[in-house]
Amino acid sequence: MVSGLAGTTDGTPGASPSMAESVTRHAQNPPTGNFQFLSCGIDTLDLGLFVSWDANWNRTKEYLSEKKEASQGTTGLLDKTDISREFLHQPSGKAPNYRYQLQFPEYRVYIAISDKPGTSPNVYVTILAEALWHVGLSTLLELLEFDLLSFGGTIERIQPSRCDLCADFRLSPPLTFSLLEILRVSRSRKIRMITNGGDLETYYCGSASSPVQVRIYDKGKEIQKSNKQWFLPIWGVDDPEGGWRVEFQLRRSFLHQYRITTLDDLWEKIGTIWAYLTGEWFSLRFPDNEKTERRTITPWWLAVQECGERFGALRDAKRTFSSDSMEPIQRTLAHIKGRMISIAAQSGIKDRKEAIKYLSELLDDGTDDDKFREELSLVMQ
Numbered sequence: 001m002v003s004g005l006a007g008t009t010d011g012t013p014g015a016s017p018s019m020a021e022s023v024t025r026h027a028q029n030p031p032t033g034n035f036q037f038l039s040c041g042i043d044t045l046d047l048g049l050f051v052s053w054d055a056n057w058n059r060t061k062e063y064l065s066e067k068k069e070a071s072q073g074t075t076g077l078l079d080k081t082d083i084s085r086e087f088l089h090q091p092s093g094k095a096p097n098y099r100y101q102l103q104f105p106e107y108r109v110y111i112a113i114s115d116k117p118g119t120s121p122n123v124y125v126t127i128l129a130e131a132l133w134h135v136g137l138s139t140l141l142e143l144l145e146f147d148l149l150s151f152g153g154t155i156e157r158i159q160p161s162r163c164d165l166c167a168d169f170r171l172s173p174p175l176t177f178s179l180l181e182i183l184r185v186s187r188s189r190k191i192r193m194i195t196n197g198g199d200l201e202t203y204y205c206g207s208a209s210s211p212v213q214v215r216i217y218d219k220g221k222e223i224q225k226s227n228k229q230w231f232l233p234i235w236g237v238d239d240p241e242g243g244w245r246v247e248f249q250l251r252r253s254f255l256h257q258y259r260i261t262t263l264d265d266l267w268e269k270i271g272t273i274w275a276y277l278t279g280e281w282f283s284l285r286f287p288d289n290e291k292t293e294r295r296t297i298t299p300w301w302l303a304v305q306e307c308g309e310r311f312g313a314l315r316d317a318k319r320t321f322s323s324d325s326m327e328p329i330q331r332t333l334a335h336i337k338g339r340m341i342s343i344a345a346q347s348g349i350k351d352r353k354e355a356i357k358y359l360s361e362l363l364d365d366g367t368d369d370d371k372f373r374e375e376l377s378l379v380m381q
Helices: 017-026 057-070 129-134 137-149 177-183 219-226 229-235 252-257 263-281 299-306 327-347 352-365 369-379
Strands: 034-053 077-080 086-090 100-103 107-111 123-127 153-172 184-186 191-196 199-205 212-218 243-251 282-284
Touching: 034 129, 034 137, 034 229, 034 243, 034 299, 057 077, 057 086, 057 100, 107 137, 123 129, 123 137, 129 137, 129 229, 137 153, 153 252, 153 263, 153 299, 177 184, 177 191, 177 199, 212 219, 212 263, 219 229, 219 243, 243 252, 243 263, 263 282, 263 299, 282 299, 327 352
Parallel strands: none
Antiparallel strands: 034 123, 034 153, 077 086, 086 100, 100 107, 107 123, 153 243, 184 282, 191 199, 199 212, 212 243
């Protein structure tokens, strides 16, 4: 076990020793208690595939439709590929674009009806967590290639669509909601928790639909409830008690902001992404300074940040919010122009430059620097 030490507030400008001492004294928790690294890695990986189907695609679609219909009211209809790989036809696809679902032991494959890929993927794959932890990704991709080939599909390009990065620690004593709220420094103000008998089980920061969400939860209890005993050898323990996970859910929009369009892009930038997520997007810090960025990072969270070295080397990659296309900006600008004309008409202004000046004055009066930064940070989560 690695013992975490409380941060000092001596000589720190704007420090509030009494508050920090209160946290340490009354909430003996992992940031000021004991923690042990267990594992880190990718727990969820969804891929968008650009697949070209052969000349028999119409016949293949008929076959998939027949099996989908036959699977209605079941938990899946058993079938085999031409190399005797067993899979299930499922009764539902994935809205709104993917009509068919094939469930293999390692992943779920969702297939659209288009015979050629367009600007968006026409096949979506969700790799199961157990496969990610036990089978190399290169092996999984080879299996996927063979499985799609049995239906006449050839993979042209693979695009990461969702990636969940996690780090697991054994903590003693367990986390509490009150302490996390005291220590939290985050880009998002959306907080949710799940408790059981007063004990914290899961803590969410960020909405489920936002580009980024962090989930801190009692992984040990989840292993016990779901009987995922296969995870114990990964941790190197016999008992999952006290195992907690920090997990960042990254959606396609976030990956796009890092210009991640291929798996190679993801591997190249994953260490930098972890550093951003655990350093800028969310962190646990002692309340020893009025400026959050100057607060002392808790010892446990420092260990969480250090997991970035296990993910990969830091690269010169930054999160950018500009689009590859100017079209979204032009649409917004057209909306602003329309509103400007309406304001000019209501105010009796007939000169274009005067209307622009008046709109600028209204915008300047309606906000301030602090409010602008706060609202901008919410948009850029």
